[in-house]
Amino acid sequence: xxxxxxxxxxxxxxxxxxxxxxxxxxxxxxxxxxxxxxxxxxxxxxxxxxxxxxxxxxxxxxxxxxxxxxxxxxxxxxxxxxxxxxxxxxxxxxxxxxxxxxxxxxxxxxxxxxxxxxxxxxxxxxxxxxxxxxxxxxxxxxxxxxxxxxxxxxxxxxxxxxxxxxxxxxxxxxxxxxxxxxxxxxxxxxxxxxxxxxxxxxxxxxxxxxxxxxxxxxxxxxxxxxxxxxxxxxxxxxxxxxxxxxxxxxxxxxxxxxxxxxxxxxxxxxxxxxxxxxxxxxxxxxxxxxxxxxxxxxxxxxxxxxxxxxxxxxxxxxxxxxxxxxxxxxxxxxxxxxxxxxxxxxxxxxxxxxxxxxxxxxxxxxxxxxxxxxxxxxxxxxxxxxxxxxxxxxxxxxxxxxxxxxxxxxxxxxxxxxxxxxxxxxxxxxxxxxxxxxxxxxxxxxxxxxxxxxxxxxxxxxxxxxxxxxxxxxxxxxx
DNA sequence: TCTGGGGTCCTAGGACCC
DNA sequence: TCTGGGGTCCTAGGACCC
Numbered sequence: 001x002x003x004x005x006x007x008x009x010x011x012x013x014x015x016x017x018x019x020x021x022x023x024x025x026x027x028x029x030x031x032x033x034x035x036x037x038x039x040x041x042x043x044x045x046x047x048x049x050x051x052x053x054x055x056x057x058x059x060x061x062x063x064x065x066x067x068x069x070x071x072x073x074x075x076x077x078x079x080x081x082x083x084x085x086x087x088x089x090x091x092x093x094x095x096x097x098x099x100x101x102x103x104x105x106x107x108x109x110x111x112x113x114x115x116x117x118x119x120x121x122x123x124x125x126x127x128x129x130x131x132x133x134x135x136x137x138x139x140x141x142x143x144x145x146x147x148x149x150x151x152x153x154x155x156x157x158x159x160x161x162x163x164x165x166x167x168x169x170x171x172x173x174x175x176x177x178x179x180x181x182x183x184x185x186x187x188x189x190x191x192x193x194x195x196x197x198x199x200x201x202x203x204x205x206x207x208x209x210x211x212x213x214x215x216x217x218x219x220x221x222x223x224x225x226x227x228x229x230x231x232x233x234x235x236x237x238x239x240x241x242x243x244x245x246x247x248x249x250x251x252x253x254x255x256x257x258x259x260x261x262x263x264x265x266x267x268x269x270x271x272x273x274x275x276x277x278x279x280x281x282x283x284x285x286x287x288x289x290x291x292x293x294x295x296x297x298x299x300x301x302x303x304x305x306x307x308x309x310x311x312x313x314x315x316x317x318x319x320x321x322x323x324x325x326x327x328x329x330x331x332x333x334x335x336x337x338x339x340x341x342x343x344x345x346x347x348x349x350x351x352x353x354x355x356x357x358x359x360x361x362x363x364x365x366x367x368x369x370x371x372x373x374x375x376x377x378x379x380x381x382x383x384x385x386x387x388x389x390x391x392x393x394x395x396x397x398x399x400x401x402x403x404x405x406x407x408x409x410x411x412x413x414x415x416x417x418x419x420x421x422x423x424x425x426x427x428x429x430x431x432x433x434x435x436x437x438x439x440x441x442x443x444x445x446x447x448x449x450x451x452x453x454x455x456x457x458x459x460x461x462x463x464x465x466x467x468x469x470x471x472x473x474x475x476x477x478x479x
Numbered sequence: 480t481c482t483g484g485g486g487t488c489c490t491a492g493g494a495c496c497c
Numbered sequence: 498t499c500t501g502g503g504g505t506c507c508t509a510g511g512a513c514c515c
Binding site: 010054055056057058059060062076077078079080081083096275276277300301302303304305306307308351352359397398400457458 | 498499500501502503504505506507508
Binding site for chain 1: 490491493496497
């Protein structure tokens with residue numbers, strides 16, 4: 001594909017990029033060490049302490065406080081490999097507590113939405129904000145709010161000399177970001193870093209530098225900044241959003257080591273090394289937006305439930321119990337977003353082999369006779385799949401189920417013959433969902449799930465669900 | 480003996496993200 | 498002894514068609 005300067009990579013050639021691809025003012029708000037920070041909010045004894053937070057099954061380290069990072073521990077490393085360092089340095093170890101993190105995330109995002117309506121919640125601890133419309137404050141946005149700053153904190157609008165106006169608006173944006181940062185810290189206890197720039201990829205870089213730099217004090221504005229090139233030069237190529245370890249190796253081989261060199265590399269070279277995604281990324285580094293802000297949450301395209309077992313499992317009955325539980329969980333989420341699946345995949349993995357690398361994976365994908373979100377039907381199909389791929393004598397350490405090819409549930413085709421029975425099952429599902437929502441997930445279960453779960457994951461060092469469970473509220477002692 | 484070419488659709492797997 | 502879980506997008510290659 002030949003690219004012209006004013007065409008966006010990956011799109012039809014006749015589409016030139018829209019003017020708004022060039023002059024956006026975006027921000028990325030990124031919570032610092034989010035899980036570790038959540039643990040600290042309700043347990044101030046942890047302030048200043050090194051903390052690591054574990055994945056499900058207490059297996060891997062998935063988050064660290066700054067203090068813990070200093071000991072050279074990295075995200076993704078298995079706990080058992082770091083036991084010595086943890087013990088020696090009195091590092092606090094927490095099992096993950098997603099009830100708590102999810103609720104804290106909601107609080108942060110609610111506050112952000114109060115500041116600006118054009119917001120994309122990108123992950124549990126990050127959101128992109130779009131300030132591009134600030135000169136037209138008051139214009140209705142797609143979400144029904146207004147584009148621009150909230151009234152209480154409307155910054156001065158630039159007037160007079162256009163250059164001065166831009167820099168004045170830009171300055172006020174930085175100040176506004178500081179206000180946001182202070183408010184989040186004060187109201188939720190979560191520290192955040194904010195990066196401002198023309199494209200999402202550049203805001204990622206800005207927020208990363210904001211986090212590191214003492215001078216930036218948590219906010220870095222790279223919009224029209226004379227320091228942009230120097231900033232890009234500081235960022236190693238593997239730290240650029242969208243460059244993983246595989247691409248980084250290839251780029252380094254070609255002498256591209258930092259974000260500045262990546263930005264200035266030729267289109268052909270990048271297209272050849274990293275494909276069209278790489279090209280988009282490089283355009284973003286040049287200030288041309290290829291990843292628009294998406295402020296409208298869309299239904300998932302696939303829904304997955306998988307888990308590593310607390311111990312190895314070789315009994316097919318136990319495997320079936322686990323898979324039934326996974327299907328039930330994923331089907332609940334499927335119905336929640338009002339989708340039905342046309343495709344179901346069951347997979348099972350052995351433990352790691354002795355060379356610590358290869359693990360055997362068996363999987364089977366089934367095209368369902370009709371799109372469905374009924375747990376009973378999905379379980380029936382999944383059980384057939386288990387029977388087909390299960391190998392007696394094999395011991396499994398992880399399994400899962402995935403629904404794909406999702407369609408809106410009202411589009412599902414039901415044969416006339418099945419219509420009455422299916423309507424009845426749908427009503428049953430609705431009731432089960434309502435009750436489980438009220439009484440707690442898993443209160444009503446299919447019998448095949450069983451009542452004893454030897455495959456359940458470990459979670460031995462979990463903190464209380466301070467904000468989402470009445471029995472586990474934080475206690476304050478008054479003396 | 481000689482063994483098209485272009486198109487579409489589907490799927491598995493790779494790479495990446497948090 | 499002990500190696501997470503939930504996603505998205507892209508690509509290559511096979512099957513199939515004319």
